[in-house]
Amino acid sequence: MRTLTATLATMLLALPLLAQTEIQTTIDPTKATNVLRIAIPAPEVTGATFDSVNGPLFKPLTRDISMSGIFAIAPLPPNVAITPEVLQRINAQLLLKLAVRTEGEDFVVEARMTDTTGQTQFGKRYRGPAAALTRLAHMLASDLVRSLNGKPGPFLSQIGFASDRDGHWEIWLMDWDGGNQRAITHHGALSILPSWSPDNERMVYTSFARGTSDMYIINRRGGGRIRVATGLQLNTSATFSPVSNDIAFVGSINGNPDIYVIKDDGSGRRRLTTSGTIESTPEWSPNGRQISFTSGRSGSPQIYVMDAEGANVRRISFDGDWNDDATFSPDGEQIAYTSRVSGRFQIRVSNLTNGETRILAGEGSNEQPTWSPDGKWIAFQSNRSGKWQIYRMRVDGSDIEQLTFNGENKDPDWSKKSE
C-alpha cells in the first residue's frame, strides 16, 4: 500500500501538467535562500478560449515569474481542485489566480496573489487588446516582483540591437525574452551600435546611410529621426549620459580617434582624450560622473576609466591582450567587458572596488556585454552557432539562452530603465 501511494505520487509529479508543461523553473530552490514557491493554476477564461490567451499571456507570464529570482513555480497536479491541502503538499507559499474575460475588443485580466493563510498579497486588474497581452504579462510579472522586492523585474525592458535579416544591418528592438522583434530603422545601409537614452524613449546609433559614418537619434517607435552633425569623422560608439543630454562618442580628426562629448542637438562639442593612439568605446557610469573607454596607448586595446571631464585616467584591465566594450553595472560597482583569453573573446566582469575579475566562459567568441536594468542579467553577442546571435545569461554565467535566430544579430544594448 505504501509502495502504491509512493508510485501514485511519483506519477502525479511526473505527469505533464496542464498549461505548465512549458515551464522550466530556472531557480534551484535548494540553493536560493529567499525564493518563494508560487502555484499558478491556468487562468479562468470567459469570452475566449484558453488557447487564445495561453501563448500571448500565460506562457510569457509564467516564464518571467520562473526567471525572476524571487519566485519558484510549484508544479500543480493536473485536474485537481486547488485546496490548502494541495498547496501544502506541493510546498507552495503563494497562489496566483488569474481571471481573464473579454470586454468588447479588450481583454481584462485580474490577478490575485494570496499566501497560505488566504490573505491577499497582491491584486491588480489589467486591460488591453489582444495585441497587448504579452506586454500585459510582462507588466504583471514585473509588478509581482516589485510587490515583494520593492524593485520591478526586468520584464518590460527592451534590448536594442543590429540585425541584417532583411538584407542590410538595421537597428531592431526586442523584449527582454527575445519576443516582439521589430526593426525601427530602414536606412537600407549599414546601421549599427544602438544605445538607449536614460528615459527609454530614444536610441543613438551609427549609420553609413550617407556613405560616411554618422550619428543618428531615433525614437523607440521609429519616428523623429535626426542626424547629429558633430563636425567630426567616425561618430561611432555613441552613448547617452544617464543624467544629462550629453552624448559621449568616438570622433576623429585626421585619423586620430578620440573620446568626445556633444549635446543631443549637436552643440557644445568637447574633446576628452588627447592621446595620439586609438581611443574608442566610451560608456558612462550610472551616476554620469565617470566614463570608461578603450585605448591602445599601452600597445594593445585596454580598458580605462576617467572622470566625465577627461581627467584622472586610470587603467582597469590588465588581463588579456585585447579588451573592449566596457560597460558599468547599474550599481556602478562592476564593469563587464570583452576580453580575449587564449585567442577567444569572452565576457569578463571586473569588480571596481577590489579589482577581482571573473570570466563568464562560453563557446565561440562572446562580445559586447550589456546589463539588464536590475543588474541581474547580461546580454551579449556570440558566434558559437557559426553566426552572430544575441544571448542572455545571469551575471553568474548560468541560464544562457539564445534570443535571436534570424539572419545575424549583434550590438545588443539593454534599456536603462526597467519600465
Add this chain to the structure above:
Amino acid sequence: MKKTSKAFAWTLCVVVLGLFAMACPKKPKPVVTPQVVADTAPPVVPEPPKPPVETKVENKDFVQETPIQRETLPADIEELNRYAQSHGYIQDAYFGYDESGLSADAQAALTSSANWLKGDGKGYNLLVEGHCDERGTEQYNLALGDKRANTAKEYLATLGVDGSRIRTVSYGEERPFDPGHDDAAWARNRRAHLVLVGK
C-alpha cells in the same frame, strides 16, 4: 700546311662572294618555288612565278600607340574602379595585425597610386576605406580602420595628391573582402581600399 692553305683559299672565296652579294642588294633574288614531295601526291604542276607582293609601309606601323595616344578609361565608375585596380593604377595598402603604419609594400602601392592620380587619374576624386580583419572587436576596429584610411590619405598627400580630393571612411570589420577565417583572408582584409568616386 697544305691542307690549311686550301681551307683558307675556300674561306676567302666565300667571303669575297658574300661581299659581292652584299654590295649588290638591288639584284632581284630568284623566285624559288618550293618542291612539294608527297608519296601519293599527284604530279606537281609548278605554278607560274608570281610577281613579288608589294607591302606598303605606312608611317603608323613605326609608332607605338599606347604611350602617346590617350587611354580611354571606362565611363562607368564601378567599371573604372575594376579597370584601374586590375591595371595597377590604384593599389590598396595592406597592414599588419592591429597596425596602422605603412610597410614598404604599402608605401610602394600608394606611390604607384599617387603617380596615376597625378597623371591620367588627375580628374578623379578618391575615397579611402579603412578595413580590419575580424579578429578584433567591432568598436575598436572602427577606430583602427579610421586610422588606417587616414594614414593612407596623408601619405598620398605627401606624394603630391591634393588632400581635398581624398575622403576617408572606416568600415572596421563590417565589410571583409575575403569571407575566410584564416591568415590569408585576414591579411587581405586589413587594408586601406582605394575607390575612385568620380570627378
